[in-house]
Amino acid sequence: MGNRLLAIDPPKCGCTECIVGEYRPFDEASAFELTLMLDGFLADHTGLPRQQIIARTDQLTAGSIPAR
Template identity: 35%
Template structure:
């Protein structure tokens, strides 16, 4: 019987080695895939990274004459997490985020 892996339900602090992370029910922040980070940032995964965790999210747009920022779609998304001892970055497919 083939087992299909499921998406973890939460993101834990970097380097977490709890039972949930070990069995794949959650994922440590430093091992989160871009798709998982997008799910975290949009509320589709729970945030168990510790209170006070801050991310910098940078979106890049190309604006052409007659197109406002409200109408433009992001063409690059970069998220970064920094804390003492950690600097983690992800390039996220803009289609994974709501418009």
């Protein structure tokens, strides 16, 4: 049974929560996961400006950056 995603962490994060799947590093998050964070369903631990998160979401949605 997998762990439930709770938050998006800063890029390149390697904390225990990211390793076990409770958190996801920003640079590995999908557009859907970032949208959940922007909508308040996941905690935002990124420390990034909202506009930068929106821009990343738009890039992923447009397919200009491959999702991991």
